[in-house]
Amino acid sequence: MATMKDVARRAGVSTATVSRVLNGHSAPTPETRARVLAAVDALEYRPNVLARSLRVHSTQTLGLVISDLLNPFFAEIARAVEDEARKHGYVVIFGNADENVEQQERYVRTLLDRRVDGLLVCPATDDDGWVSEVSARNVPLVLLDRRIDVGGAPVVYADGAAALRELATHLVKLGHRRIGVISGPEDTSTGRERLHAFNDALRTLGHPLSPDLVTHGDFRRRSGADAASWLLGRPEPPTVLVAMDNLMGLGALEELRRLGRRIPDEVGLAIYDDQPWFPLFEPAITVVAQPTEEMGGAAVRSLLALINGEQPAEVHLDARLIVRASCGERL
Known part of the structure; x- marks a missing residue:
C-alpha cells in the first residue's frame, strides 16, 4: 500500500x-x-483513518444499533439516519441486535472499540447494563424509538397516544366491542406504552379491553400469527385485531388468510406502523403511521449536538392514524 x-x-x-x-x-x-x-x-x-482519528479525536463515523434489520420500520429508520449523517460528512456503521440484548451489547462494544464519535441505539429491551460502558468511554449516546431508564441520554421517538385514541374512537364508532390486541413485549417501552395508551382510550369511551383478548408477541411475524390464532380461538373471539407492530401485523394477516377469515366482513385488522404495500392490500390496511424519516434525521442531529458539546432536548414526534378499509369502513 x-x-x-x-x-x-x-x-x-x-x-x-x-x-x-x-x-x-x-x-x-x-x-x-x-x-x-x-x-x-x-x-x-x-x-490511514484510524491514525488520523488518534490525532484529531474524531473518526467521522457514527454507530447505529437497531433492534431488528428485518423489520421494515427499523430499515427505514436506518436509511434516514444514513442520509442525514451523510449530509454532515459522517458515515454510519450498523449493527443488528436482532431483538437480543446480548447481541446488542456485543455490537455496542465493537462500535466503541472502533472509536465511533457517537452512538444511536434502539434498545432491544429495558436492560440498561450496556449503558455504563458507553458512559465510561465518554461516547455521546442518543436513544431512538425505545426508551430505557437512564439519565442524560436524549430520546427521539414518535408519540402514538393521540393516534391510538383516534383508533379507539374509530373502532367503537364502527361497533367493535370485543377488540383483540397483539401487544409488544412487556420489557420494552413501546410494548407497554402502546398497550396502555390504547386501553386508556377505550376505557375513557366506556369499553376497556377485556384481559382475555390481550396477548403479547415479540415484534416478530411468527408471534403475530400465533397470537392471532390464539385470539381467534377464544370462546368469544374478537371482531377486530389490533397488532402493535408491522411484523406482528403481517403475521396476523397471514393467519387470517390461512384460516380463510374474510377481512373485514368476519374480522377487522389494524396495524401499528405503515408500510408501502399496506394500501395495496385488498382491503387496504388501517394503520398508525410513524414518521420514520423525521425520526432518523432528528436522532442524527441530536447526536451531533452532543458531539459538539450541546445538550439537546428529547424529540417527540407524532404518529398519525390513517383510516383505510380493513376494520369495516366503507370509504
Whole structure:
C-alpha cells in the first residue's frame, strides 16, 4: 500500500504539503495541489483513518444499533439516519441486535472499540447494563424509538397516544366491542406504552379491553400469527385485531388468510406502523403511521449536538392514524 511519503515523492513536495491538501487546507499553489491529487490517484493512496482519528479525536463515523434489520420500520429508520449523517460528512456503521440484548451489547462494544464519535441505539429491551460502558468511554449516546431508564441520554421517538385514541374512537364508532390486541413485549417501552395508551382510550369511551383478548408477541411475524390464532380461538373471539407492530401485523394477516377469515366482513385488522404495500392490500390496511424519516434525521442531529458539546432536548414526534378499509369502513 502506498504511503504519504510515496505520494510526496511522486508529487515532488513535502509530506506536510500532502497532509494539507488531504485535510482540505490550501496548497502553496493550485498547480501543487493538482500534482498531489494526481499522485494520490495514480498510487491509489488511502489515508490511514484510524491514525488520523488518534490525532484529531474524531473518526467521522457514527454507530447505529437497531433492534431488528428485518423489520421494515427499523430499515427505514436506518436509511434516514444514513442520509442525514451523510449530509454532515459522517458515515454510519450498523449493527443488528436482532431483538437480543446480548447481541446488542456485543455490537455496542465493537462500535466503541472502533472509536465511533457517537452512538444511536434502539434498545432491544429495558436492560440498561450496556449503558455504563458507553458512559465510561465518554461516547455521546442518543436513544431512538425505545426508551430505557437512564439519565442524560436524549430520546427521539414518535408519540402514538393521540393516534391510538383516534383508533379507539374509530373502532367503537364502527361497533367493535370485543377488540383483540397483539401487544409488544412487556420489557420494552413501546410494548407497554402502546398497550396502555390504547386501553386508556377505550376505557375513557366506556369499553376497556377485556384481559382475555390481550396477548403479547415479540415484534416478530411468527408471534403475530400465533397470537392471532390464539385470539381467534377464544370462546368469544374478537371482531377486530389490533397488532402493535408491522411484523406482528403481517403475521396476523397471514393467519387470517390461512384460516380463510374474510377481512373485514368476519374480522377487522389494524396495524401499528405503515408500510408501502399496506394500501395495496385488498382491503387496504388501517394503520398508525410513524414518521420514520423525521425520526432518523432528528436522532442524527441530536447526536451531533452532543458531539459538539450541546445538550439537546428529547424529540417527540407524532404518529398519525390513517383510516383505510380493513376494520369495516366503507370509504
